[in-house]
Amino acid sequence: xxxxxxxxxxxxxxxxxxxxxxxxxxxxxxxxxxxxxxxxxxxxxxxxxxxxxxxxxxxxxxxxxxxxxxxxxxxxxxxxxxxxxxxxxxxxxxxxxxxxxxxxxxxxxxxxxxxxxxxxxxxxxxxxxxxxxxxxxxxxxxxxxxxxxxxxxxxxxxxxxxxxxxxxxxxxxxxxxxxxxxxxxxxxxxxxxxxxxxxxxxxxxxxxxxxxxxxxxxxxxxxxxxxxxxxxxxxxxxxxxxxxxxxxxxxxxxxxxxxxxxxxxxxxxxxxxxxxxxxxxxxxxxxxxxxxxxxxxxxxxxxxxxxxxxxxxxxxxxxxxxxxxxxxxxxxxxxxxxxxxxxxxxxxxxxxxxxx
Amino acid sequence: xxxxxxxxxxxxxxxxxxxxxxxxxxxxxxxxxxxxxxxxxxxxxxxxxxxxxxxxxxxxxxxxxxxxxxxxxxxxxxxxxxxxxxxxxxxxxxxxxxxxxxxxxxxxxxxxxxxxxxxxxxxxxxxxxxxxxxxxxxxxxxxxxxxxxxxxxxxxxxxxxxxxxxxxxxxxxxxxxxxxxxxxxxxxxxxxxxxxxxxxxxxxxxxxxxxxxxxxxxxxxxxxxxxxxxxxxxxxxxxxxxxxxxxxxxxxxxxxxxxxxxxxxxxxxxxxxxxxxxxxxxxxxxxxxxxxxxxxxxxxxxxxxxxxxxxxxxxxxxxxxxxxxxxxxxxxxxxxxxxxxxxxxxxxxxxxxxxxxxxxxxxxxxxxxxxxxxxxxxxxxxxxxxxxxxxxxxxxxxxxxxxxxxxxxxxxxxxxxxxxxxxxxxxxxxxxxxxxxxxxxxxxxxxxxxxxxxxxxxxxxxxxxxxxxxxxxxxxxxxxxxxxxxxxxxxxxxxxxxxxxxxxxxxxxxxxxxxxxxxxxxxxxxxxxxxxxxxxxxxxxxxxxxxxxxxxxxxxxxxxxxxxxxxxxxxxxxxxxxxxxxxxxxxxxxxxxxxxxxxxxxxxxxxxxxxxxxxxxx
Numbered sequence: 001x002x003x004x005x006x007x008x009x010x011x012x013x014x015x016x017x018x019x020x021x022x023x024x025x026x027x028x029x030x031x032x033x034x035x036x037x038x039x040x041x042x043x044x045x046x047x048x049x050x051x052x053x054x055x056x057x058x059x060x061x062x063x064x065x066x067x068x069x070x071x072x073x074x075x076x077x078x079x080x081x082x083x084x085x086x087x088x089x090x091x092x093x094x095x096x097x098x099x100x101x102x103x104x105x106x107x108x109x110x111x112x113x114x115x116x117x118x119x120x121x122x123x124x125x126x127x128x129x130x131x132x133x134x135x136x137x138x139x140x141x142x143x144x145x146x147x148x149x150x151x152x153x154x155x156x157x158x159x160x161x162x163x164x165x166x167x168x169x170x171x172x173x174x175x176x177x178x179x180x181x182x183x184x185x186x187x188x189x190x191x192x193x194x195x196x197x198x199x200x201x202x203x204x205x206x207x208x209x210x211x212x213x214x215x216x217x218x219x220x221x222x223x224x225x226x227x228x229x230x231x232x233x234x235x236x237x238x239x240x241x242x243x244x245x246x247x248x249x250x251x252x253x254x255x256x257x258x259x260x261x262x263x264x265x266x267x268x269x270x271x272x273x274x275x276x277x278x279x280x281x282x283x284x285x286x287x288x289x290x291x292x293x294x295x296x297x298x299x300x301x302x303x304x305x306x307x308x309x310x311x312x313x314x315x316x317x318x319x320x321x322x323x324x325x326x327x328x329x330x331x332x333x334x335x336x337x338x339x340x341x342x343x344x345x346x347x348x349x350x351x352x353x354x355x356x
Numbered sequence: 357x358x359x360x361x362x363x364x365x366x367x368x369x370x371x372x373x374x375x376x377x378x379x380x381x382x383x384x385x386x387x388x389x390x391x392x393x394x395x396x397x398x399x400x401x402x403x404x405x406x407x408x409x410x411x412x413x414x415x416x417x418x419x420x421x422x423x424x425x426x427x428x429x430x431x432x433x434x435x436x437x438x439x440x441x442x443x444x445x446x447x448x449x450x451x452x453x454x455x456x457x458x459x460x461x462x463x464x465x466x467x468x469x470x471x472x473x474x475x476x477x478x479x480x481x482x483x484x485x486x487x488x489x490x491x492x493x494x495x496x497x498x499x500x501x502x503x504x505x506x507x508x509x510x511x512x513x514x515x516x517x518x519x520x521x522x523x524x525x526x527x528x529x530x531x532x533x534x535x536x537x538x539x540x541x542x543x544x545x546x547x548x549x550x551x552x553x554x555x556x557x558x559x560x561x562x563x564x565x566x567x568x569x570x571x572x573x574x575x576x577x578x579x580x581x582x583x584x585x586x587x588x589x590x591x592x593x594x595x596x597x598x599x600x601x602x603x604x605x606x607x608x609x610x611x612x613x614x615x616x617x618x619x620x621x622x623x624x625x626x627x628x629x630x631x632x633x634x635x636x637x638x639x640x641x642x643x644x645x646x647x648x649x650x651x652x653x654x655x656x657x658x659x660x661x662x663x664x665x666x667x668x669x670x671x672x673x674x675x676x677x678x679x680x681x682x683x684x685x686x687x688x689x690x691x692x693x694x695x696x697x698x699x700x701x702x703x704x705x706x707x708x709x710x711x712x713x714x715x716x717x718x719x720x721x722x723x724x725x726x727x728x729x730x731x732x733x734x735x736x737x738x739x740x741x742x743x744x745x746x747x748x749x750x751x752x753x754x755x756x757x758x759x760x761x762x763x764x765x766x767x768x769x770x771x772x773x774x775x776x777x778x779x780x781x782x783x784x785x786x787x788x789x790x791x792x793x794x795x796x797x798x799x800x801x802x803x804x805x806x807x808x809x810x811x812x813x814x815x816x817x818x819x820x821x822x823x824x825x826x827x828x829x830x831x832x833x834x835x836x837x838x839x840x841x842x843x844x845x846x847x848x849x850x851x852x853x854x855x856x857x858x859x860x861x862x863x864x865x866x867x868x869x870x871x872x873x874x875x876x877x878x879x880x881x882x883x884x885x886x887x888x889x890x891x892x893x894x895x896x897x898x899x900x901x902x903x904x905x906x907x908x909x910x911x912x913x914x915x916x917x918x919x920x921x922x923x924x925x926x927x928x929x930x931x932x933x934x935x936x937x938x939x940x941x942x943x944x945x946x947x948x949x950x951x952x953x954x955x956x957x958x959x960x961x962x963x964x965x966x967x968x969x970x971x972x973x974x
Contacts, residue, residue: 200575206710207573234580236706239875240963241577278877331712333719334571340722341478347564348438348473351460351833 001044003097010040017042019121019181024320031294033287033317037108038185039101041152043123045094046180052091055084063175074162082157090149099145105186113143115187120155122180140217140261141187141254148184155182188316191307192275193218194228196284197323198292198299204326209233209288213275215266216251218302226250229275233285245274280305283315291320298323366398367827372450375817379450382415382811384778387448402447402454402827407923408658410903412451412818415776417659421446421453423548428838431556436477437469438560440835451818454827457836477557484729495550495740502543502748507536507755510762511791530788533759537784540752541777551741558734559837565727568720572711579873583703585731586932591739595652596910598645599672600690603679605641612638617680622669648744652908654888657742660773664747665908675911696936763787764801766808774808870945872965873931878918878940879959879970882952899960901952905930913937918960920948920967942967
């Protein structure tokens with residue numbers, strides 16, 4: 001079994017091995033969607049890591065001592081296990097594999113010390129019925145093998161947050177059966193980024209794609225720390241039916257001095273400027289349509305526009321998962337089974353109130 | 357402007373400017389706000405009808421309005437019986453027309469109408485194709501009858517021998533003259549009876565389909581609904597197709613093409629073409645296409661002074677010139693109707709695929725079938741009535757005008773239009789009387805000439821006057837389909853409209869709203885054209901701003917960046933053509949031609965329906 005797998009070799013059948021997020025990136029690539037290159041550190045790596053280092057039994061032992069219903073005990077258990085996973089040294093074989101995959105990625109992008117995003121990709125996450133969203137970790141702008149390895153271990157540790165443990169207990173998921181994978185993906189040097197839905201989350205209108213975006217990396221939009229610009233686009237005729245440009249005070253950017261991703265102030269003249277050009281909006285909607293057609297269901301998508309590349313090569317999809325709110329509702333008729341003539345009769349009887 | 361309770365001026369107290377003094381006598385007296393109907397009139401909502409009467413109304417042109425008030429209303433109230441809807445009433449205030457969608461009738465009437473509606477309307481939908489064929493056949497026959505009305509070329513000194521011998525025919529031109537006008541007036545009113553035969557139902561079906569689409573796709577735009585319903589209209593675009601065909605023919609013959617591409621007037625070109633056999637052959641093709649396809653008004657068809665392709669040949673010849681130049685550049689001039697159909701079918705299929713339940717998909721199909729069955733009527737009737745039929749009529753009336761000029765009753769042929777349809781019989785009777793009485797009979801020419809001059813002055817002065825957008829009290833609800841469809845009073849649009857007109861007098865409007873009728877965004881210099889004649893001023897790449905457009909404007913759309921109109925919804929001509937040419941349009945702004953000046957840099961957002969003046973000219 002492979003320790004790492006290239007995104008482009010993945011599809012949904014790889015889910016048990018690479019988790020939902022990574023498998024989904026593979027699916028996107030298969031659907032000709034531009035996804036930044038990268039690789040998955042498989043569940044096999046995690047399994048070998050906990051087995052070869054002998055910490056598996058220790059973890060299961062710690063968790064077995066958990067006092068059900070006791071918050072303190074839950075937090076303590078979580079802290080102990082996560083500390084353990086972060087501190088134990090990765091077996092050399094796995095480390096070498098990651099090192100070589102990262103090196104290849106750098107070579108492919110013609111950049112030394114390529115900045116990457118490291119994200120956990122849980123095998124149970126992203127399933128519409130068991131959303132773990134927000135419980136797993138994302139580390140942005142990581143450079144060089146050692147920090148990448150460190151973040152991989154931190155992602156593994158996120159399998160054992162207090163909430164995750166609690167969730168498994170409540171839903172009777174056996175702890176030893178839950179595995180985790182990690183994605184390592186080239187960072188998009190985002191001019192603007194955000195999310196989009198292939199339906200209107202406000203009213204469930206399935207003929208719309210709703211895009212929310214802001215300057216910089218998408219984290220400000222995902223976390224809700226800015227009011228994003230918003231576009232509602234009809235996916236059939238590709239018309240923007242609603243557009244709202246907000247004042248965007250901060251943006252999430254990489255700060256070379258601190259070598260961290262930080263929230264920076266947006267220069268004043270950019271604050272009220274729309275973060276997407278019309279053609280970029282159209283291109284995103286086109287991709288949203290392709291993604292939805294590929295998955296045959298409403299989707300929740302993260303995107304980014306690279307500032308180093310020219311349109312249309314600058315547009316990337318960084319994540320796609322099933323939409324979970326409206327999709328859960330049982331579709332019901334809105335017209336009530338009426339025929340064309342019944343509808344006409346109804347229209348003929350109508351009196352329309354004039355708004356005050 | 358409305359007071360704080362939202363009331364507009366009482367129509368009985370509203371004053372017109374003193375320059376318009378005497379306007380009342382131009383129109384039938386039932387068109388005036390009167391004291392005997394004051395209680396009813398002041399409690400209705402009357403708004404300026406910019407669709408049918410954007411300009412001051414010449415007295416004879418008012419016949420069309422008089423005809424539609426009866427016809428439109430009767431189909432709603434007495435023929436197809438749309439249950440809660442009543443008719444549309446008209447009044448004149450100065451030379452401008454105000455209209456009112458009358459409040460719903462009592463409940464028992466609504467109940468009675470519902471029974472008739474069910475029985476009659478569904479029958480029409482089930483037999484639509486056959487009914488349309490019948491309609492067109494009888495309408496064409498009526499037009500032919502109109503053409504056949506003989507207007508005496510002039511009154512002879514003595515009737516010719518053959519009208520007396522071997523037996524007197526007994527009826528002479530004195531009578532023929534009077535009869536000709538009666539026939540023409542009656543046929544016009546009859547034509548308008550036909551005009552609405554299925555139009556009310558078409559609009560009703562459109563509103564129904566739009567409502568279904570909005571229920572299924574809450575945020576669907578008006579222009580998407582328009583796209584689903586629109587077809588590749590046959591008669592609507594036939595004049596343009598014929599010009600393309602004639603251009604192709606000419607292009608194949610360099611001699612003919614050179615003449616047509618030259619800078620000469622249409623008349624000079626025709627003379628030059630007559631001198632060569634190829635030119636003659638081409639002219640024969642042109643003449644064959646002419647009836648009916650070039651019987652198109654240069655305007656809306658509602659005013660005599662707009663002219664038609666028959667009376668202003670510079671228009672079709674100008675288009676042919678520009679088509680030939682495009683053919684020289686290797687461009688395609690024709691639109692593919694098949695592509696338009698295909699695109700529409702794709703749009704429909706995509707929306708349909710999005711519907712979540714089979715039950716709804718079935719209802720959508722039913723609703724779509726209902727509108728598609730009848731929708732062509734909305735486009736087709738327009739060419740036949742407002743263009744072909746009106747053009748025939750204007751020609752015939754001018755023949756009468758010439759007789760009146762020869763008799764010394766008026767100075768110019770078109771002065772005949774300064775008298776309403778009740779006054780003309782009197783004028784013609786006087787002509788016949790004077791002729792019959794013998795020689796050296798004093799005529800009242802000076803009386804009619806003075807009247808015509810005064811009325812022309814009033815109409816001219818009225819152009820400078822901006823009448824109130826509305827009178828009376830806004831209604832609480834509306835059920836009348838034309839009102840909803842054409843004027844869109846059910847939305848906030850009326851308020852936008854009223855607000856805009858208000859502010860425009862203060863000169864501070866920089867943004868106006870209308871129907872987002874064709875998607876896309878464009879920015880560029882505006883060209884405000886009040887009349888099609890001014891089209892020669894239009895430069896490629898400009899944004900057309902005009903009161904409304906119709907088929908005779910069609911060739912213009914290849915040269916412009918976007919279009920903005922005062923009047924017209926999603927199914928208006930400008931909206932349809934812009935969608936087909938893929939250029940943005942905002943229609944039904946109510947006041948674009950008032951607010952925007954030629955040379956202003958404007959931004960037209962066909963997706964939100966907003967027109968912004970980015971930079972004022974000069």
